[in-house]
Amino acid sequence: MYDFEYHKPGSLADAVKLLSADPDARPISGGQTLLPALKHRLNKPTSVVDLSGIAELRGIKREGNKLVIGALAKHVEVATSPEVKAAIPALAQMAGTIGDTQVRNRGTIGGSVANNDPAADYPSAVLGLNATIVTDKRRIAADDFFQGMFTTALEPGELLVAIEFPIPEKAGYAKMRNPASRYVMAGAFVAKTGGAVRVAINGAGPGVFRQTEMEKALTANWSPDAVAGVKQDADGLNSDIHGSAEYRAHLVTVMAKRAVANAG
Amino acid sequence: MPQVTLTVNGKTSTVDVEGRTLLVELLREKLRLTGTHVGCDTSQCGACVVHVDGESVKACTILALQANGSQVTTIEGLAKPDGTLHPMQEAFREYHALQCGFCTPGMVMSAIDLVQKHPDGMSEKEIREGLEGNLCRCTGYHNIVKAIAAAQEVMHGRAQSLAPAAE
Amino acid sequence: MNVVTPFEGIGASVKRKEDLRFLSGRGQYTDDINRPGQTYAAILRSPHAHARITSIDTAAAAAMPGVVAIFTGADMPDLGGIPCGWQIHNKDGTPMAEPMHPVLAVGKVRFVGDAVAAVIAETRAQAKDAAEAIQVEYEVLPAVATLEAALAPGASLVHDDVAGNVCYDWHIGDRTVNEAAFAKAAKVIEFELVNNRLVPNAMEPRAAIGDYDPTTEDYTLYTTSQNPHVIRLLMGAFVLHLPEHKLRVVAPDVGGGFGSKIFHYAEEAIVTWAAGRVKRPVKWTAERTESFITDAHGRDHVTKARLAMDADGKFLALHVQTLANMGAYLSTFATSVPTYLYATLLSGVYATPTVYAEVKAVFTNTVPVDAYRGAGRPEATFLLERLVDVAAAETGMDRVEIRRRNFIPADAFPYQTPVALQYDSGDYQATLDQALEAAGWAGFEARRAEAKARGRLRGIGISTYVEACGIAPSAVVGSLGARAGLYEVGTIRVHPTGSVTVLTGTHSHGQGHETTFAQLVTDRLGVPLAQVDVVHGDTAKIPFGMGTYGSRSLAVGGSAMVKAMDKIVAKAKRIAAHLMEASVEDVEFDRGTFRVAGTDKTKSWAEIALTAYVPHNYPIEELEPGLDETAFYDPRNFTYPGGCHICEVEIEPETGITTVVNFTAVDDVGRVINPMIVEGQVQGGVAQGIGQALLESCVYDSEGQLVSASFMDYQMPRANDLPMVSVATHTTLCTHNPLGVKGCGEVGAIGSPPAVINAVVDALKEYGVRHIEMPATAAKIWGIINASRPAMAAE
Missing domain, CATH: 1.10.150.120 ([2Fe-2S]-binding domain)
Incomplete structure (x- = not known):
């Protein structure tokens, strides 16, 4: 790891000031992705801004027909939160399968979503549930937020504050893990919210994406069988030593089917 | 140089660190608590797991400065003072x-x-x-x-x- | 008073003496050791698989904070190359190609990870920072990353002076007899398979600390080694030219080895040599990514085989042609693995009258390949046990029956194989019967049907194997090219109050020698286990030793201890005879008590020990004081553990995921000293075997970049990937060592891979699968299923 300065601001405003003043500063929350990257010297920040002391980024609460989760909510908190379990059990279930126990004890939802690793779990929930990303400056719809591998709509110095999840009628998630890294090899988050169906696919492609054919099929008939016949095109999907694009395409259908079954 | 104050196995220490110093480096190299091991560099093997404020974390994936003010328990701190094992x-x-x-x-x-x-x-x-x-x-x-x-x-x-x- | 002494001798599952320190965080692994004034080394490594070094500029790096010194290959003109310990001869009698392996690269780099420069600095981070600042210009050359590429006509040469990249072209067996047998065959099975390359991945990364005392000119190396005396010999005599009395090698607690810590590595020489140059201790610790590209890898064979059978399914002849990957340089025992540890096992448990094997060892631009748990024997077993299953399938024979029909019968021992070895004992029918019973073989079809009803493909596989441990005798291995003896050394040091310190030349890095070796002493001398300590891993303490590999520790090291104890008992009896005024022939000794036969005259162990050291009433004219004996034991033969492994799997057709649902191992490891430890060794070995069969895959791309270079891409078996493993033993005693032991460290990794793959192939039998290469990943299995029945793809 290259050396850097460490800051721990006490307020959102101070954090934004630090990050805006230095384009090579990086925010850190749980650090479960950033620190391994820094250890491999893939990144050379001048300073690291620890967000963990910022109260505005905390909290999980239900507001009407929305669930608002602060950026600093750890995976273990989302997995065990009574509010999340009651409102969106699929989200709690997903959080309980991210990484391993120790990752869940440190990693945060804000960090995961802002990082937008194609093989991460949360982006598919955010996209599938049509959540809104709340930053220190604005509100961003999920469809606009994710812009491909490790890329989001966040501008330099802009901080993710919270994520607002509309509460769905039904939602379910299923994934196949990469056998080595245990990140997602192919995953599907399905949700029916206010009558609208969304299917978000993670792991299989270079970024999270919506599977519109499956959305149509499920709109017509909400059942595992409805998606079982929908084939994912392998073009553009990831292909590596762990599986071909064709295998991943096949898994997308299998996981979508299971996700619907999990949603009930 | 930044400083970290933390309580490890009931004993409070204040240690000079770099920004990049990991908790596991602080434990092993500054406090000479070598029971916590490093077996990988991708946060997967778990040889470095300690408890920070009661929760298991990988000490190779947390900066020492992030653990400032924490209660840390390592393998050396598990047995009772009379030697009775956990x-x-x-x-x-x-x-x-x-x-x-x-x-x-x-x-x-x-x-x-x-x-x-x-x-x-x-x-x-x-x-x-x-x-x-x-x-x-x-x-x-x-x-x-x-x-x-x-x-x-x-x-x-x-x-x-x-x-x-x-x- | 009723004192109950728990039985702690041979056969008792006593808890391990070493556990308390490991469980308390008080183990002392190499990286836990810190020497006063210590500096840190970082090694700059080649990013290219094959390149000429045109220049190295260290000036900027040398000016970085904390840098003490920077060394390159040019700074080491007087050092020798890293030696290979076994010389193989070609078919024509000429010696193998043995190119120079410099400590730091000179002229060319030959694999990604090859050491180019060493930076010594005040801190680890500073050393790494400075290593990055070294400017190296490379002229990149075409790389050969696979056996096929290396052997292609006109292939780029890894070593300019090794034509065709061939290290050796060797054979064993009688070709003429073999060909004649094939001519008479009713059926010939032809088969090709790969034994996949593996990364050992002991959990403790390698580390080394060099220390130097300028006043005495003494060097000390602390290193993660399975055999400190061997490192002292190789590094001292061949690389650094240091005499043994000026070089101490300490292998403290070592966090697993599995073969990868046998070998002498460049970093050991670098830190030792550099400590002498900078006059301060130098520590190097591998990061895991560095381990992936520098620890010797294992396996990596490509094999063609032909099996001749008669009309009754009896094996008539076997012909095997194997290509073995050596990597870029010859690691310490690399050359012996695909020859004397592989081809000599190709008779297996079968009475095949003739076996002829040809092995071509090949250089490639990859990490050196050497022994990994099993070393050669898993490759032989995988080939044979897959081949036998294929033969059964293609002749319509039952998989169990074909094995029974060809087994070496229990009354045929000692059995001379056609490939040099003479098996001393074994009972393959018995281990097979016991395993079939334990695994519920007879009831399998019902389980298959039940699984099918749940949409799962269930299969069962069997593997019957023999292996060879405790490589020996020295004279024989010497005639075959080994450049060392393969005896072992044990010292029994009885202290004045009767407690015992054992010094052994073997090394424990997980095997539990501190417990089992103490049990040998308790059993023989009657000294309570708590009063026996075992010391290993330090050339300054242990007279000599060859270390731990090839499941040799108990068979060879334990036997040396027995010989030393024989001397102790003989001398103690003479002391006892003197004290009891009896003739020495009349003194009996049984677990702590000396008795004049047929009388109630006795002396205790403690009295004799004290007398030996306080010789007031002592036969001083005829007997030296003291009770401290050393023995060297050179075995008369290998030992031959064997057994039967049965694996049951379920495949989820939709994803291709294979789950091992049952695993049964029945092994003949000879006499069992501590059943708890034997079971643990077998369970761990089986885990590595299942890892090889289903999960672990070391992949290079065509440019020679290691694609699976971290735990992110190399699938280590996790708890949830493995089943409970049912372990039992069936003992036939080794006939030629005093303990009757055979060895248990590698059987799990040797017997299990073919059992797993045979089960997978069985599960997929409706898809017409003849063979599936390891690892049988979910993606691979789904590919087979999908190719056979495209209609199922989206089900």
């Missing part, structure tokens, strides 16, 4: 759940957190899933799973002894 340590010995011993400190620390988070007890499958973040190359996990299964009964007060019913 039931999990005892179970690992009883069930031959360690061979080379390198993954053992992290495995024990993870196992304790796992048992504490499951007051109703875990099945064999749940124990195996709970060990997702810890690698062992020696044992095949067979005896680690058995040790944790026995230790959870003692830790939750459902059994007095670790010994298997009949063997």
Whole structure:
């Protein structure tokens, strides 16, 4: 790891000031992705801004027909939160399968979503549930937020504050893990919210994406069988030593089917 | 140089660190608590697991400065001052759940957190899933799973002894 | 008073003596050791698989904070190359190609990870920072990353002076007899398979600390080694030219080895040599990514085989042609693995009258390949046990029956194979019967049907194997090219109050020698286990030793201890005879008590020990004081553990995921000293075997970049990937060592891979699968299923 300065601001405003003043500063929350990257010297920040002391980024609460989760909510908190379990059990279930126990004890939802690793779990929930990303400056719809591998709509110095999840009628998630890294090899988050169906696919492609054919099929008939016949095109999907694009395409259908079954 | 003040195994220390110093480096190199090991550089093997404020974390994936003000427990801090082992340590010995011993400190620390988070007890499958973040190359996990299964009964007060019913 | 002494001798599952320190965080692994004034080394490594070094500029790096010194290959003109310990001869009698392996690269780099420069600095981070600042210009050359590429006509040469990249072209067996047998065959099975390359991945990364005392000119190396005396010999005599009395090698607690810590590595020489140059201790510790590209890898064979059978399914002849990957340089025992540890096992448990094997060892631009748990024997077993299953399938024979029909019968021992070895004992029918019973073989079809009803493909596989441990005798291995003896050394040091310290030349890095070796002493001398300590891993303490590999520790090291104890008992009896005024022939000794036969005259162990050291009433004219004996033991033969492994799997057709649902191992490891430890060894070995069969895959791309270079891409078996493993033993005693032991460290990794793959192939039998290469990943299995029945793809 290259050396850097460490800051721990006490307020959102101070954090934004630090990050805006230095384009090579990086925010850190749980650090479960950033620190391994820094250890491999893939990144050379001048300073690291620890967000963990910022109260505005905390909290999980239900507001009407929305669930608002602060950026600093750890995976273990989302997995065990009574509010999340009651409102969106699929989200709690997903959080309980991210990484391993120790990752869940440190990693945060804000960090995961802002990082937008194609093989991460949360982006598919955010996209599938049509959540809104709340930053220190604005509100961003999920469809606009994710812009491909490790890329989001966040501008330099802009901080993710919270994520607002509309509460769905039904939602379910299923994934196949990469056998080595245990990140997602192919995953599907399905949700029916206010009558609208969304299917978000993670792991299989270079970024999270919506599977519109499956959305149509499920709109017509909400059942595992409805998606079982929908084939994912392998073009553009990831292909590596762990599986071909064709295998991943096949898994997308299998996981979508299971996700619907999990949603009930 | 930045400073970190933290309480490790009940003893409070203030240590000079760099921004980039990891908690595991602070423990091993500054405090000479070498029971916490480093087995990988991708946050996967779990040899470095310690408890920070009661939760298991990978000490290789947290900056020392992020642990400022924390209560840290390492493998060296588990036994009672009179030397009485923690039931999990005892179970690992009883069930031959360690061979080379390198993954053992992290495995024990993870196992304790796992048992504490499951007051109703875990099945064999749940124990195996709970060990997702810890690698062992020696044992095949067979005896680690058995040790944790026995230790959870003692830790939750459902059994007095670790010994298997009949063997 | 009723004192109950728990039985702690041979056969008792006593808890391990070493556990308390490991469980308390008090183990002392190499990286836990810190020497006063210590500096840190970082190694700059080649990013290219094959390149000429055109220049190295260290000036900027040398000016970085904390840098103490920077060394390159040019700074080491007087050092020798890293030696290979076994010389193989070609078919034509000429010696193998043995190119120079410099400590730091000179002229060319030959694999990604090859050491180019060493930076010594005040801190680890500073050393790494400075290593990055070294400017190296490379002229990149075409790389050969696979056996096929290396052997292609006109292939780029890894070593300019090794034509065709061939290290050796060797054979064993009688070709003429073999060909004649094939001519008479009713059926010939032809088969090709790969034994996949593996990364050992002991959980403790390698580390080394060099220390130097300028006043005495003494060097000390602390290193993660399975055999400190061997490192002292190789590094001292061949690389650094240091005499043994000026070089101490300490292998403290070592966090697993599995073969990868046998070999002498460049970093050991670098830190030792550099400590002498900078006059301060130098520590190097591998990061895991560095381990992936520098620890010797294992396996990596490509094999063609032909099996001749008669009309009754009896094996008539076997012909095997194997290509073995050596990597870029010859690691310490690399050359012996695909020859004397592989081809000599190709008779297996079968009475095949003739076996002829040809092995071509090949250089490639990859990490050196050497022994990994099993070393050669898993490759032989995988080939044979897959081949036998294929033969059964293609002749319509039952998989169990074909094995029974060809087994070496229990009354045929000692059995001379056609490939040099003479098996001393074994009972393959018995281990097979016991395993079939334990695994519920007879009831399998019902389980298959039940699984099918749940939409799962269930299969069962069997593997019957023999292996060879405790490589020996020295004279024989010497005639075959070994450049060392393969005896072992044990010292029994009885202290004045009767407690015992054992010094052994073997090394424990997970095997539990501190317990089992103490049990040998308790059993023989009657000294309670708590009063016996075992010391290993330090050339300054242990007279000599060859270390731990090839499951040799108990068979060879334990036997040396027995010989030393024989001397102790003989001398103690003479002391006892003197004290009891009896003739020495009349003194009996049984577990701690000396008795004049047929009388109630006795002396205790403690009295004799004290007398030996306080010789007031002592036969001083005829007997030296003291009770401290050393023995060297050179075995008369290998030992031959064997057994039967049965694996049951379920495949989820939709994803291709294979789950091992049952695993049964019945092994003949000879006499069992500590059943608990034997079971643990087998369970761990089986885990590595299942890892090889289903999960672990070391992949290079065509440019020679290691694609699976971290745990992110190399699938280590996790708890949830493995089943409980049912372990039992069936003993036939080794006939030629005093303990009757055979060895248990590798059987799990040797017997299991073919059992797993045979089960997978069985599960997929409706898809017409003849063979599936390891690892049988979910993606691979789904590919087979999908190719056979495209209609199922989206089900």
